[in-house]
């Protein structure tokens with residue numbers, strides 16, 4: 602695999618305190634590396650080095666692909682007084698993106714993230730985290746760096762976020778993230794770098810292919826309120842369509858519960874099949890209709 606970025610002999614000091622010690626680390630194109638370790642182990646500091654947001658006190662950061670496009674997703678993201686399309690439009694403009702290209706990209710991401718374009722001050726934590734990840738994906742980075750992407754999210758938002766990150770990875774973006782949740786590691790990561798007191802304690806490939814068994818359900822005759830209730834099932838991942846027929850992707854182990862709920866609510870199932878990660882036009886970043894209105 603082609604290497605994207607490497608850290609060689611990196612130390613980071615804050616005053617007299619050494620927070621990272623002699624870090625040798627790299628990431629390849631399309632790879633996903635989970636950075637684990639207890640609180641204060643140095644994960645966020647390492648992510649800042651990887652993203653190029655802070656400089657090593659000693660050692661070097663080498664981009665094997667230059668210039669490397671890196672997207673950074675901070676742990677906390679403010680609820681600003683903008684709609685997501687407005688905010689993302691401004692971010693695109695600041696980053697010098699072409700207006701038409703930005704509109705297409707933002708619309709394609711809204712489709713993938715299934716995000717309503719309402720004021721961010723009214724958004725839930727899960728919705729805000731979607732905007733946070735979208736701002737990092739605007740310029741189609743080769744490397745996405747996320748600081749605890751599931752932190753503070755409820756279980757169904759976590760599952761939805763895992764589904765989105767798997768899709769981002771499947772489209773070829775390398776990902777590295779600090780993480781505490783075992784499910785995120787097993788469903789997404791190829792490798793784990795474990796930090797302890799600022800040193801790499803372990804860095805190795807994970808034994809199994811990251812797996813999140815999913816099913817695609819198509820159904821009709823369900824009231825919109827029931828559709829919203831379906832999202833609260835812990836196995837719900839994301840909508841492909843809320844129209845007629847409605848189509849959703851769920852975790853395989855939750856399929857029976859969700860199908861039962863649909864039938865008991867007066868709906869009819871018209872198709873059930875494994876969802877093996879194939880691309881649909883709704884999640885193709887390169888295409889997508891124009892945003893109606895939406896100043897960019």
Ligand SMILES: Nc1ncnc2c1ncn2[C@@H]1O[C@H](COP(=O)(O)OP(=O)(O)OP(=O)(O)O)[C@@H](O)[C@H]1O
Pocket residue numbers: 615620638639640641642643644645646647779
């Ligand atoms: N700007 C800074 N100035 C001084 N010390 C810092 C600074 N940033 C981080 N540290 C210290 O570096 C150490 C590692 O912090 P870091 O945030 O990287 O750990 P972490 O593994 O991400 O922790 P957590 O899981 O709690 O987020 C901590 O002891 C922290 O207090």
